[in-house]
Amino acid sequence: MKTLVSALALGVAASSFAAPAMAQSQGDWTFGVGIINVNPKSDNGTLAGAAAKIDDDTQLSLTAEYFIRDNLGIELLAATPFEHDIALGGTNIGSTKHLPPTLSLVYHIPTNGKITPFVGLGVNYTTFFSEKTPLGRLDLDNSFGLAATVGADWKISERGALRLNLRYMDIDTDAKLNGAPIGTASIDPITVGVSYVHRF
Secondary structure (H helix, E strand, O other): OHHHHHHHHHHHHOOOOOOOOOOOOOOOOOEEEEEEEEEEOOOOOOOOOEEEEOOOOOEEEEEEEEEEEEOOEEEEEHHHHEEEEEOHHHHHHHEEEEOOOOEEEEEEOOOOOOOOEEEEEEEEEEEEEEOOOOOOOOOOOOOEEEEEEEEHHHHOOOOEEEEEEEEOOOOEEEEEEEEEEEEEEEEOOEEEEEEEEEEE
């Protein structure tokens, strides 16, 4: 993640005297399509007395953003369902799917170059479904938490840009096995996304 952030910063600096950046005016809409990798943190808590590990997954991402002020937008992130394997004590014991729609207030920093960095803060709602385990019935509660994003758009046409962004999401879920509580999984992923964004 540090490498990606450093590359982002170098790109912004290198482009500061290039062609004009992609304008973001009040009333504009942008739509983006790309891929996003959800990578849970390394320590996912303890379930049923054993260390939990939740693996990563990559899916299609979709974004829509409406600019309420020049350079200031409200963005909705959506994606196709993610699927994660769940391991306890190093043994795979099941899987789950989830959808993490995220609503953020995003500020796009004006520059004189082709690259426009942005930062944002918002809320994430994660809904879990299709939980599977040979141990019985696994239930994971839905999660509501803060989300933060940082990234940059690289202008490639009058209305189009390539986007790289990183997100942090606060995702915790209480788990039950056959109706009995077995602990809380702390997922808290960092996501990495690459997409094409078009301004209307």
